[in-house]
Structures are given as structure tokens and as C-alpha cells.
Amino acid sequence: MKRVTLVRLCVIAGSVLAVEALCRFGVISRLTLLPPSEMAAYLVRLLVSGEINQAMLQTFSNVAIAFVLAIVLGFVVGAVIHAIPRLRRACDQFLASYYSIPIFVFYPLFVSLLGLNRWPLIMIGFLFAITAMVIATLNGLDRVPPVLLKLARVHRMSRSAEALRIVLPATGPYLFTGVKLALAYSFIGILAGEFILSGGGLGYAIAYAYDAFDNRTMYALMLFVLVVVTAINSALFIWEQRLLQRRGRG
């Protein structure tokens, strides 16, 4: 194991143990925070009992749909904007200020357009995530070395072969960044949407437990979300580092 990984694990373990000790010795009130071991134990119970299966299925499927839509459409939109400089000039300002738009306020509009079902929430997750992918695509396409495009011409490659064999791999690291951000934003959009606006899913379950003063369920679910998101992002981070190391950028 690398020294940096070991130090990282020690810091996390130390922090958890410190919180555990503070809770066990009453420095932090149980009404405020539960000991992490208790959260974990109750989470295992919830998972084994199947009580949160429906909420998990709803949240993760919504996140997956929003994420895939954001990746595919974000890449296509980014490529189109990149190909049309006038459109790029028109969109730049909008893209730069996109995250200042409070997307949640459009929920009623989405309900009236898409119906009272899962799709308004997916739309919020999708809108949160797509811009990260559009910007990453533009960033990547801007940075394809011109010499590689000349190389494609020397090899008499068609436009599609150039896109597939040169442009796509050359933009890979930037697209990967977009994928990571899109995943994070999909989770944020869906969970926050469920928390505030929905009647189902993990976000709603956390909000319900909070309103009912059910600390054990609330903290167990928060821990669950934290673990899942951290695990997925860590896996993507490790994969990205391996790819970048090959390219001498890791």
C-alpha cells in the first residue's frame, strides 16, 4: 500500500474514532449525532430488512437515467457548439453563468410538462449534470493538438475515423472529468430534489426521518449515501489516475 493511501486511511479512521469517542463520552449529545458504529449497525439492519430497497431502487435508477442522458446529450451538445463558432460565442456567457440558475424553481414547470412521475426529478438531475459534460467536451475539443489533426489528414482518414481514432481518445481525459462531475451533479440534483420535492427515494426517506426525529434512520441513510458516492468517485478517480499515468499526466 502506498504511503499516501495509508496516511489517508489513517486520517479517515482517526476522525471516525474521534467522533465515536466524543459521542460515546457524551461530549456530543445523542440528539445531535449518533456514534458512527451505531449508524453503521443500523444501516446494516435497514439493508438486511429490505426496508429501503424501494427507495434505493428509485434513487439509483433516477440517478442512472439522469447521468446517462447528461453524458450522451452533453457530449453531443458540446460537439455541436464546438463545431459552430457563432453558436459558441452565443453560448459562452450562458454556460459560464449556468450554475447561478436555481434549477429547482422549474420543478412545477417540469411537472406540468412531464406529469407527476419520476421524470421531473430526472430532469432536475439531468439539468444539473449536463452542463458539466458540455463544458468538459468543449474543453477537450479545444485542446486536441492541431498536429494530431494533421496526422489524421496524412493518413487520409475520413471525418468519422478522425473523430473515433484521434479526437475521441485525445479528448478522453477531459471527457472523464466531465463524467465524474456529471455523476456528482446527478446525485446532488436527484437527492436534493427528492429531499425537497418528492414523495419517494432516499432523499425523501432522509427528510421523512428528519421530520419524525428518527435520528437512527436519518444518520444510517446519510451514511449510506456518503459511502456509495465516495466509493463510486474513488473508483472513478483510481481509473482516471491509471489512464493519466500512461499519458504522463498522473
Place this chain on the structure above:
Amino acid sequence: MSISHAELREVRKVFPAAGGQGDVNALGPIDLDLAKGEFIAVVGPSGCGKTTLLEILAGLTAPSGGSIAFEGRLVHGEVPDGIGVVFQEDASLPWLTVSDNISFGLRREGMDAAEIKRRVEDVIAFMGLEDFARAYPAQLSGGMRQRVCIARTLVLEPRLILLDEPFGALDQQTRLLMGDELLRLWRKTGATIFLITHAIDEAVMLADRVAVMSARPGHFIDMVKTNWGTDRDSRVVADERFGALTGRVWTRLRDESLKSVGRSANRLAAAAP
């Protein structure tokens, strides 16, 4: 060396106006005959259009006037079969291993896998890349990466190889050694070589003829024959004729370089507040 391999006739390049300035007359008129199997080097001051000339000859850039022919066929719109180009910038594909970089063009041509393997192994051995076949470009030095790019061009067995300052980013010793390798591959392949360089000594050491270009709009102002034997290598720098040849090229180039530097200085002075 009597068969004409490539011809440029009255080639010109004018770049259209940009940023409120007038059209830029970048190149020409250029007339040049490349004999089959010849090694020609082109030197000229910065901004004289050397790279533009190479790109026009390769079919990567359309000329504003004149014509280019390769093996009797007009070069028009795309790089003709039989022409290989090595660029000044690092054009290795960072996501592929050295071996995959070299076989990139062959796989594109749909060649039989066994033949690809044979050719790639031959070129890897010839370029001394055996120990790095499975390495990625990021794990190599700049000189080694440029070798990979030359190997990728060489494996396609081009009949005309265009090199745009391929050793520009390398130190002097490495340049001399790479020059030796270039001469070795020239002798082995019998290809015609068109080398763009800003290094006068490199041009004189490597080429049969050194074409000297004027400041913009670049055109040939001298053609210096070196008369080295085909078995030459970097040791010709110690030959007594080497100094005379480089001196002649520099004498022709000096005034043109001053014009080019003066133009840049004037531009800076005009832009100053």
C-alpha cells in the same frame, strides 16, 4: 537521380486578411524539382514560409497559385499515397504504446496482421526501439518520441518523406546522432527526403542540396550542392569543405534574417503604446 519525383511550379501562398491587416503574401513564387532518391534541405529565416511550403507539397494546404505534382500526378486536396510527413511537434499518440503508434497507419490500411507485425518489428529494430515497444510516449524522452514518429512514417514505406524541423526540440548532440539515423534510413529506403530546418549545419551535413529561402514572401535565393557521398554521416562536420558550405549558406541567409528580424522589431514598435 535524374527522374523527377516531385515538382513545384510557380507555387504561391497568400493568407487572407485578418485582424484589420491586409492579405499576407507568405510564399512564392517557388519552382523546385525533387529528383528521385534525393535528399534536399530547406533553410530560411523565421516566418519565411518553410512549413507552409512543406504543407503545400504534402497536400495539407492548398496553394493560392501554381501547381504541385508527385510522381506525375497533381497534388490536390489530400495527401497522396506514398508521401510520409514527420512534424516538428510531438505527434505521438499518447494513448497508444510505441508499438501501436508505429502500426497505427498500417492498421488503418487493413493490412494482414502477420505482415503488420513483421513490418513493425523491422522498423522497431531499425530505429533501436526494441526496449520500448510496450512503453507509452509519456515514458520516453523527446528524442525517443520523435523516433517513434519517424518509425510510424517509415513503416508505411513512403517514397517521399517530408520532415518539418523534426529535431528542433533536441539538444545538439542528439540532433547530430538523429541526423546519422536519418541518413541511415535514407540509404536503406532509397526514399526522397525533403527536410525543413532552421539549423544551417544540420542542412549542410544531411542534404545533397540546400535550398536557401528569402524572408517573406519566401522564395529560393540560392541552391547549394554539398557533393557529399551517400555514405556520409555526422563526421562530415570535421571536413574542411563543411565550413565553406555553411559559410556560403549563412552569407546568403544573413541579410534575409536581418530583414525578418527588422520586420518583427517594426511590428513590436508599431504595437507599443
